[in-house]
Amino acid sequence: MEIKVFYLWDFGVKETRDITFGTSFTWDIPLLDGYSHCFLPNRSQKPGTHHFRGLDNPGADKEIAAWKPDAVLLFGYNYATHLGLILSQRLRNVPFLFRGDSHELFPARGWKPGVSRFLRRIVFQRFGTFLATGQANRDYFLRSGVIDRQIHIVPHCVDNDRFQSGAEDAHRAAAEWKKELGIPDGAPVVLFAGKFEEKKRPLDLLNAFLRLEPSDSSATAPVLLFVGNGNLESSLRAAAAEREGKTIFFAPFQNQSQMPRTYAAGDLVVLPSFGRGETWGLALNEAMNLGKPVIASSHVGSGPDLVIDGETGWLFPAGDVDALEKRLNQALSNNTQLRAMGEKARQHIAGFSYECATRALAGAMRGIL
Structure with missing residues (x-):
């Protein structure tokens, strides 16, 4: 496989302040060696994964389509750029794979969990394949309307x-x-x-x-x-x-x-x-x-x-x-x-x-x- 990674944010590559750690740092191990990659410009005023517009990369679908991929593996779906890619006409004929690690081990109550599950069922229709990190994540996909044969266990891992x-x-x-x-x-x-x-x-x-x-x-x-x-x-x-x-x-x-x-x-x-x-x-x-x-x-x-x-x-x-x-x-x-x-x-x-x-x-x- 020939792989190219399109990054939506440069957190950890250059010195960045982590809000929850309360400190600024750069990761001190190589993160970008040995594979093809690029950083797509992020126009967000507050870049990050803590809000919907934290990943806002105009033209991301054009950049990815220009590479002519046979498939696109998307990490996440609930940010502005992700949603733009899911709805993109340029990529409409390209198979999409989804990778996430969410679960429902926390017994949430009220109407919000049901609404979220309903919206996921709509969004997940764009994906043909789901790469589950483990058992709890697999169950999350099944509850979101994903068919069992669409799910592949790809274990969550470190080096x-x-x-x-x-x-x-x-x-x-x-x-x-x-x-x-x-x-x-x-x-x-x-x-x-x-x-x-x-x-x-x-x-x-x-x-x-x-x-x-x-x-x-x-x-x-x-x-x-x-x-x-x-x-x-x-x-x-x-x-x-x-x-x-x-x-x-x-x-x-x-x-x-x-x-x-x-x-x-x-x-x-x-x-x-x-x-x-x-x-x-x-x-x-x-x-x-x-x-x-x-x-x-x-x-x-x-x-x-x-x-x-x-x-x-x-x-x-x-x-x-x-x-x-x-x-x-x-x-x-x-x-x-x-x-x-x-x-x-x-x-x-x-x-x-x-x-x-x-x-x-x-x-x-x-x-x-």
Whole structure:
């Protein structure tokens, strides 16, 4: 296959301020090497994926049509440019594939979910093939009127090779980093890595951790490490109070090159998100590549695929702090079991790789052409 990527926004390629992280940064790993691509001019006054006109690229259909593609793979549908491509007469005879990771694990009520599903049924008629990231995403497509034979599972993935090939160095670097942070040697580390924002529910994790029974030995008592930034940081530090620097620690935003070290610092990674916002949660993929078991809420889209309860990690009902506390106690009660589960997590994530996704995409393309 000959591939060309048409980017609608240059976030992360040049220094950009992330509203929810509350910081400006440029991703520090190569993003544009090894494939043909271009950036389509975005005229939005506030570019981004946080509103409909955040992706507004006039003439996108003309640029894509000029390349004469046999098929177009569209990531998303609910932005101005996406809608323009879907309605474009220039591309009316080109097969469209859709890729997204939405789900309906969050039990929304009222009339809006029904209306949204009705509108999706109309929009999705333009697509002949749907590339589902996993089980929850597949169910979302089926509820939106997509026929089962139109759906191909193309697993959501990160660069497994990058994380696993540097795992040994990452663990050595993590040991030094934990010393710098003041984490006691030998203390089990519960890790949260991400934005300190409401949908991630870091306060749920903090409150569950604060309920744990204290250990007789302060050197081996579990510690909680928050890595990231966001608007809840001050609330987290206030709730941690006098335990900050003793059993609760904070580290700032880490760029991509430092993420292997970040996950290597943990013994258990927790993603307690609440609501529809956590469409997949790629942090779990990254953590499992470093051999870490995970705890995820029932609203995390990857849960049905990545979390095998009691084997690669545990699930708990989203928003239930009591249930999260029980999972933490269960996980931290047996260090040997925790390490064994981490190895199973590393083995399981092999099925969510670039290679697996590429084979699945090639199969979908053969079906079209």
